[in-house]
Amino acid sequence: MVHKLTQVLEPKGFISAAKNVGIKDDTLDFTVIFSEVPAAAAGMFTTNRFCGAPVLVGRDHLADGVLQAIVVNSKNANVATGQSGIDDCQAIVAAVGQELAIDPGLILPSSTGVIGRRLPADRMIAGIPGIRQMMGSGKLTEAAHAIMTTDTRPKYGSVRIGDAVLFGMAKGAGMIEPNLATMLAYFFTDAQISGDQLKGMLHRVVNKSFNRVSVDTDTSTSDTVICMANGLAGEVNLHDFEEAFTSLAIQLARKIAKDGEGATKLIEVQVEGTNQEEDAVKLAKSIVNSPLLKTAVFGRDPNWGRVAMAMGKAGVDFTPERARIWFGPHLVFDRGAIFEQQLKEVEDYLQNEEILIRVSVGDGIHSSTVWGCDLTYEYVRINGEYTT
Amino acid sequence: MVHKLTQVLEPKGFISAAKNVGIKDDTLDFTVIFSEVPAAAAGMFTTNRFCGAPVLVGRDHLADGVLQAIVVNSKNANVATGQSGIDDCQAIVAAVGQELAIDPGLILPSSTGVIGRRLPADRMIAGIPGIRQMMGSGKLTEAAHAIMTTDTRPKYGSVRIGDAVLFGMAKGAGMIEPNLATMLAYFFTDAQISGDQLKGMLHRVVNKSFNRVSVDTDTSTSDTVICMANGLAGEVNLHDFEEAFTSLAIQLARKIAKDGEGATKLIEVQVEGTNQEEDAVKLAKSIVNSPLLKTAVFGRDPNWGRVAMAMGKAGVDFTPERARIWFGPHLVFDRGAIFEQQLKEVEDYLQNEEILIRVSVGDGIHSSTVWGCDLTYEYVRINGEYTT
Numbered sequence: 070m071v072h073k074l075t076q077v078l079e080p081k082g083f084i085s086a087a088k089n090v091g092i093k094d095d096t097l098d099f100t101v102i103f104s105e106v107p108a109a110a111a112g113m114f115t116t117n118r119f120c121g122a123p124v125l126v127g128r129d130h131l132a133d134g135v136l137q138a139i140v141v142n143s144k145n146a147n148v149a150t151g152q153s154g155i156d157d158c159q160a161i162v163a164a165v166g167q168e169l170a171i172d173p174g175l176i177l178p179s180s181t182g183v184i185g186r187r188l189p190a191d192r193m194i195a196g197i198p199g200i201r202q203m204m205g206s207g208k209l210t211e212a213a214h215a216i217m218t219t220d221t222r223p224k225y226g227s228v229r230i231g232d233a234v235l236f237g238m239a240k241g242a243g244m245i246e247p248n249l250a251t252m253l254a255y256f257f258t259d260a261q262i263s264g265d266q267l268k269g270m271l272h273r274v275v276n277k278s279f280n281r282v283s284v285d286t287d288t289s290t291s292d293t294v295i296c297m298a299n300g301l302a303g304e305v306n307l308h309d310f311e312e313a314f315t316s317l318a319i320q321l322a323r324k325i326a327k328d329g330e331g332a333t334k335l336i337e338v339q340v341e342g343t344n345q346e347e348d349a350v351k352l353a354k355s356i357v358n359s360p361l362l363k364t365a366v367f368g369r370d371p372n373w374g375r376v377a378m379a380m381g382k383a384g385v386d387f388t389p390e391r392a393r394i395w396f397g398p399h400l401v402f403d404r405g406a407i408f409e410q411q412l413k414e415v416e417d418y419l420q421n422e423e424i425l426i427r428v429s430v431g432d433g434i435h436s437s438t439v440w441g442c443d444l445t446y447e448y449v450r451i452n453g454e455y456t457t
Numbered sequence: 458m459v460h461k462l463t464q465v466l467e468p469k470g471f472i473s474a475a476k477n478v479g480i481k482d483d484t485l486d487f488t489v490i491f492s493e494v495p496a497a498a499a500g501m502f503t504t505n506r507f508c509g510a511p512v513l514v515g516r517d518h519l520a521d522g523v524l525q526a527i528v529v530n531s532k533n534a535n536v537a538t539g540q541s542g543i544d545d546c547q548a549i550v551a552a553v554g555q556e557l558a559i560d561p562g563l564i565l566p567s568s569t570g571v572i573g574r575r576l577p578a579d580r581m582i583a584g585i586p587g588i589r590q591m592m593g594s595g596k597l598t599e600a601a602h603a604i605m606t607t608d609t610r611p612k613y614g615s616v617r618i619g620d621a622v623l624f625g626m627a628k629g630a631g632m633i634e635p636n637l638a639t640m641l642a643y644f645f646t647d648a649q650i651s652g653d654q655l656k657g658m659l660h661r662v663v664n665k666s667f668n669r670v671s672v673d674t675d676t677s678t679s680d681t682v683i684c685m686a687n688g689l690a691g692e693v694n695l696h697d698f699e700e701a702f703t704s705l706a707i708q709l710a711r712k713i714a715k716d717g718e719g720a721t722k723l724i725e726v727q728v729e730g731t732n733q734e735e736d737a738v739k740l741a742k743s744i745v746n747s748p749l750l751k752t753a754v755f756g757r758d759p760n761w762g763r764v765a766m767a768m769g770k771a772g773v774d775f776t777p778e779r780a781r782i783w784f785g786p787h788l789v790f791d792r793g794a795i796f797e798q799q800l801k802e803v804e805d806y807l808q809n810e811e812i813l814i815r816v817s818v819g820d821g822i823h824s825s826t827v828w829g830c831d832l833t834y835e836y837v838r839i840n841g842e843y844t845t
Binding site: 152370380383454 | 507534572753773795836841
């Protein structure tokens with residue numbers, strides 16, 4: 070079977086360039102994305118108290134709801150670097166502003182990589198002149214490469230809504246349990262949407278997508294999601310736009326889970342039958358984050374008891390005697406009854422690359438879906454060897 | 458240097474036997490501990506909603522504050538087994554009551570091992586006659602062997618308070634993040650202490666010891682801590698007793714952390730300078746539970762930025778610019794200043810088997826210490842292969 074490559078659509082008026090500025094090695098580590106006109110913008114940032122210098126500077130620059138450029142480096146997160154880190158960040162933003170001939174306040178900086186090291190700011194600033202010259206359209210996928218750290222593949226997607234296009238890119242593989250905001254994700258659209266509309270929409274979209282992903286329960290210090298809308302394609306149906314935005318964000322969120330550090334399998338957990346949506350999310354997160362469940366999925370061990378354990382510790386009030394647990398199509402626990410004869414089938418099912426664990430706890434009308442990945446030798450290797 | 462073996466003390470009037478009843482293989486999997494007279498007893502149990510059948514039965518038998526025997530099996534937890542599991546548990550307790558000629562209501566059952574499998578109750582009951590005959594004093598250390606699952610060594614200790622002796626044993630290596638109660642731990646003393654006194658004391662002791670241990674954030678469905686005091690040695694100074702009890706419980710808690718599944722290192726985290734004790738515990742738990750910090754310690758990677766990250770995500774209000782972080786004696790982060798030249802020394806320090814991470818966040822008078830372990834390939838192997 071021949072797969073037809075899906076064409077990547079890009080919104081009007083966004084140009085970009087990516088290059089190596091020698092932060093750590095000779096791979097792409099620096100990218101600037103530029104809108105030809107100022108764009109309405111909304112963002113969400115990490116809730117981690119030890120947040121990075123770029124998050125502090127970026128929050129400030131985003132306060133008026135307008136951005137014209139984003140500058141991102143990988144290989145160093147510029148976190149826990151004190152006032153020097155903020156100075157470094159502002160110097161880089163100033164240099165980019167000069168290169169693009171725009172106010173630095175219109176530029177949002179992001180950094181991702183190791184925590185607690187000074188940026189090589191001089192080297193980075195030396196790499197900025199000439200970058201405007203390199204910029205062009207059709208290069209957003211290259212920008213998606215430049216923001217990668219331990220990601221094994223770039224993550225991006227695009228969707229058309231009326232005359233407008235929405236392009237999204239994300240990075241993130243470890244230190245992923247977003248809380249109100251998430252890893253790095255950027256969305257660019259030429260639709261005309263006000264900053265206020267964009268802000269409300271971004272919160273709803275993130276809550277259904279990136280906030281439902283967890284690789285390892287660790288919340289990054291650099292989490293950032295930004296959406297810029299430059300209006301060059303005119304108005305769109307906002308309901309359609311939000312629907313497309315949500316589905317593109319879920320697509321990227323799933324890619325992040327599937328590309329989790331060391332992961333061999335995507336785990337999707339669906340919980341249904343709760344009386345509050347919050348309870349469904351808590352139960353689902355507790356299951357998808359359980360190291361014992363994650364290692365069992367890695368080892369293709371049909372140990373559904375660990376799903377029961379993870380449900381029980383979630384701090385949600387439910388009655389075990391009314392609970393049901395499925396692995397894919399296989400019902401393994403039905404309100405107190407165990408199906409031991411199903412275990413061989415579950416073991417076979419666990420050979421798939423995408424594992425669905427479904428749980429019902431009663432008759433409530435609420436449900437939730439979250440995404441995660443298995444816990445493997447490779448996760449331990451990657452994170453035991455990251456800086457050394 | 459020759460180490461002198463510390464003599465194990467045992468309290469008067471407690472006898473025990475351990476044997477194999479063929480639950481899974483031919484290792485010790487069954488033990489009964491018996492007090493010659495009924496004893497004041499207090500207990501704490503798992504907060505997991507999917508708690509095991511023995512927890513339900515045990516809570517009931519403990520309600521009057523009196524116990525005379527404990528029966529424990531390893532290799533099967535009898536959890537998520539519905540009414541059949543409760544029936545199995547009660548049949549075993551009845552058989553033990555008959556063998557010891559005591560009321561089954563004086564017996565506390567515990568089971569630990571795989572979740573979601575029926576106990577081989579018939580085989581177990583067939584192994585009970587004759588066990589009274591096997592019982593003797595000086596055998597509590599053998600009982601500590603019989604309750605092991607993935608533990609690599611038995612965990613026990615004893616202490617003298619006046620004329621009385623307190624003996625404690627514990628098991629637990631994975632699925633360990635107790636919440637209000639913990640894995641399996643049993644304490645036996647011949648001191649004379651009332652059930653009410655014992656109950657208050659047990660809560661205070663557990664809160665400073667087992668509730669400060671985390672191997673993998675997963676809360677077992679079978680967590681149980683019991684203390685029995687048969688009074689045969691008469692009254693003791695309660696203050697001294699509680700101090701000795703606390704230090705013995707901390708000793709066992711540290712042993713559990715050090716013997717965490719796959720662990721190569723004990724991690725002790727001390728947090729100081731908070732305004733509430735609860736905040737110190739939250740920060741310390743967030744650090745000791747971070748998979749990224751745990752893998753860094755395993756890999757001897759001096760990546761202290763992960764300590765900062767874990768502090769920041771703990772949901773505690775503090776000012777990063779006032780925080781300090783030490784690895785052992787090495788100060789690596791001092792209120793915004795980074796000591797990169799210390800990293801080589803930290804790398805050397807991480808070769809130790811016991812790693813101390815100390816954090817100060819301000820001038821508050823509260824502090825907390827918690828214990829955990831590193832995250833290794835072996836944890837993944839053990840838990841990817843547990844049932845299969």
